[in-house]
Amino acid sequence: MIDVMTGRxxxxxxxxxxxxxxxxxxxxxxxxxxxxRGIDLEIAQGEVVAxxxxxxAGKTTTIDMVLGLSEPTAGDVQVLGMSPRExxxxxxxxxxxxxxxxLKDLSVRETVAYIGSVFASTAxxxxxxxxxxxxxxxxxxxxxxxxxxxxxxxxxxxxLPDPAILLLDEPTTGMDVEGRRRFWEAIRADAAAGxxxxxxxxxxxxxxxxxxxxxxxxxxxxxxxxSGAEIRALASGRMLRATLADADPAELSRIxxxxxxxxxxxxxxxxxxxxxxxxxxxxxxxSATNLEITARGLEDAFLALTGKDDQ
Amino acid sequence: MTTLDxxxxxxxxxxxxxxxLGIELRRVLRNRRTVIFxxxxxxxxxxxxxxxxxxxxxxxxxxxxxxxxxAMGLYGAAMxxxxxxxxxxxxxxxxxxxxxxxxxLRPAAYILVKALSALVMGAIAVGVVNLVGVVQGxxxxxxxxxxxxxxxxxxxxxxxxxxxxxxxYLVPGETAMQVLGPALAxxxxxxxxFIPISQGSVMWTxxxxxxxxxxxxxxxxxxxxxxxxxxxxxxxxWxxxxxxGAAWRMSRDTGRV
Numbered sequence: 402m403i404d405v406m407t408g409r410x411x412x413x414x415x416x417x418x419x420x421x422x423x424x425x426x427x428x429x430x431x432x433x434x435x436x437x438r439g440i441d442l443e444i445a446q447g448e449v450v451a452x453x454x455x456x457x458a459g460k461t462t463t464i465d466m467v468l469g470l471s472e473p474t475a476g477d478v479q480v481l482g483m484s485p486r487e488x489x490x491x492x493x494x495x496x497x498x499x500x501x502x503x504l505k506d507l508s509v510r511e512t513v514a515y516i517g518s519v520f521a522s523t524a525x526x527x528x529x530x531x532x533x534x535x536x537x538x539x540x541x542x543x544x545x546x547x548x549x550x551x552x553x554x555x556x557x558x559x560x561l562p563d564p565a566i567l568l569l570d571e572p573t574t575g576m577d578v579e580g581r582r583r584f585w586e587a588i589r590a591d592a593a594a595g596x597x598x599x600x601x602x603x604x605x606x607x608x609x610x611x612x613x614x615x616x617x618x619x620x621x622x623x624x625x626x627x628s629g630a631e632i633r634a635l636a637s638g639r640m641l642r643a644t645l646a647d648a649d650p651a652e653l654s655r656i657x658x659x660x661x662x663x664x665x666x667x668x669x670x671x672x673x674x675x676x677x678x679x680x681x682x683x684x685x686x687x688s689a690t691n692l693e694i695t696a697r698g699l700e701d702a703f704l705a706l707t708g709k710d711d712q
Numbered sequence: 713m714t715t716l717d718x719x720x721x722x723x724x725x726x727x728x729x730x731x732x733l734g735i736e737l738r739r740v741l742r743n744r745r746t747v748i749f750x751x752x753x754x755x756x757x758x759x760x761x762x763x764x765x766x767x768x769x770x771x772x773x774x775x776x777x778x779x780x781x782x783a784m785g786l787y788g789a790a791m792x793x794x795x796x797x798x799x800x801x802x803x804x805x806x807x808x809x810x811x812x813x814x815x816x817l818r819p820a821a822y823i824l825v826k827a828l829s830a831l832v833m834g835a836i837a838v839g840v841v842n843l844v845g846v847v848q849g850x851x852x853x854x855x856x857x858x859x860x861x862x863x864x865x866x867x868x869x870x871x872x873x874x875x876x877x878x879x880x881y882l883v884p885g886e887t888a889m890q891v892l893g894p895a896l897a898x899x900x901x902x903x904x905x906f907i908p909i910s911q912g913s914v915m916w917t918x919x920x921x922x923x924x925x926x927x928x929x930x931x932x933x934x935x936x937x938x939x940x941x942x943x944x945x946x947x948x949x950w951x952x953x954x955x956x957g958a959a960w961r962m963s964r965d966t967g968r969v
Contacts, residue, residue, distance in 0.1 A: 519727035
């Protein structure tokens with residue numbers, strides 16, 4: 402019985418040059434619903450990558466496959482050159498899930514001791530409690546923790562095997578601003594030591610602020626992949642907003658550099674690659690007032706890129 | 713980036729260990745409802761039923777009070793063990809089984825931990841009823857008979873640990889224990905545990921098909937010195953059904969976490 406339950410023999414050799422995570426042509430269907438429609442992704446060791454996309458984009462489904470919680474319908478998932486299950490057995494990959502996964506009747510310390518006891522080698526209970534910033538909560542019952550505290554406990558559990566790769570599925574959902582800041586401080590401090598981090602989020606500022614690289618995903622496909630600055634550049638240009646009664650979209654669209662025009666009552670919103678000619682036209686040739694010019698942020702890039710996919 | 717210790721080993725024995733077992737037992741013992749209804753209640757039942765007879769009312773190699781004590785020990789052990797098994801329902805509802813799938817702990821090892829903690833809890837339940845019996849002082853049987861009965865009862869709890877696991881995988885959350893409590897009471901009445909059923913009657917024939925009948929006959933065999941063959945078949949078949957049912961539900965469970 403014991404032999405059957407024991408994991409496989411360890412792989413020999415170095416893995417320095419192996420990708421932390423590699424997905425090739427991965428798809429996943431649930432019945433007739435295609436949650437993931439073909440993702441190719443390679444994450445190098447030590448990268449901090451954000452998986453950014455709206456709800457239902459396929460982020461959690463993809464993370465589940467990287468963790469071996471579900472099998473891809475087609476394609477291949479490798480973690481450090483091995484199957485997800487092997488990587489988990491060796492404590493090379495761990496995850497902080499969005500919700501659940503804790504027993505309310507256990508204390509914080511018991512929870513960490515329980516999970517720690519099943520790994521072949523782990524950091525000490527006190528060590529991970531401290532790194533997750535919950536040392537003072539050790540005796541507290543899990544059911545009495547706040548959402549943010551529970552999330553830091555999940556983070557402590559994920560640190561136990563000292564994994565090479567850490568996956569976080571929307572880790573700050575339901576946290577207040579302060580909780581979110583403290584959580585990311587702990588993650589950043591940890592990633593600085595060379596851990597590969599892949600986190601899913603639908604908060605743009607989170608992806609921009611904490612990731613080296615953003616993989617934009619929508620409707621089960623990768624729509625963009627690059628740094629925050631690169632993603633922003635993909636949807637470059639400015640947005641002009643002005644008060645203008647009886648705006649004529651046809652006339653305005655003839656201005657050089659205009660991408661799109663939207664009229665909402667007395668307000669006209671113009672997207673343009675070059676804002677100067679548009680501003681000059683509006684102020685000299687029309688009765689426009691209250692002109693505002695803003696650069697498109699990551700949010701607009703996000704909408705532009707994910708919107709494109711629908712059309 | 714430092715070189716990874718890729719040769720990190722998987723844990724032995726699928727991750728099973730004493731820390732795990734210790735925490736499991738502490739959890740069950742900390743649950744006030746479990747302690748009252750599964751550990752104290754059978755002792756109280758024994759005092760209520762077992763005090764009606766005098767020490768001279770003999771039954772087999774012991775007396776009637778001893779016979780009732782063994783029956784209540786079985787009932788207590790069955791309740792405790794099935795509660796321990798059914799705790800998988802609550803753990804699944806809380807997403808704990810998903811958390812465990814992110815560790816090297818094998819499902820078989822997890823079930824083994826549950827079964828072992830159910831067995832230990834069953835033994836404690838039997839111990840409590842026997843202790844009440846000793847303190848009350850009316851139960852009489854030879855020491856060897858006493859010990860054999862207790863050991864057979866502990867062994868019998870495996871049937872109910874399996875039943876608990878089965879129901880735990882079948883019924884979600886808190887409902888599992890709400891189903892098991894009344895079911896075990898019915899099994900105890902129908903299975904010749906709470907009230908004596910005369911051998912050869914129609915009731916006896918019906919009883920011989922219910923899940924508690926077989927193990928009840930086995931656990932008091934040292935007192936009665938009488939063990940019908942169909943009682944052994946009953947115990948084996950029900951154990952097989954519950955283990956099979958739990959394994960079946962468990963295999964269905966892994967797909968959707």
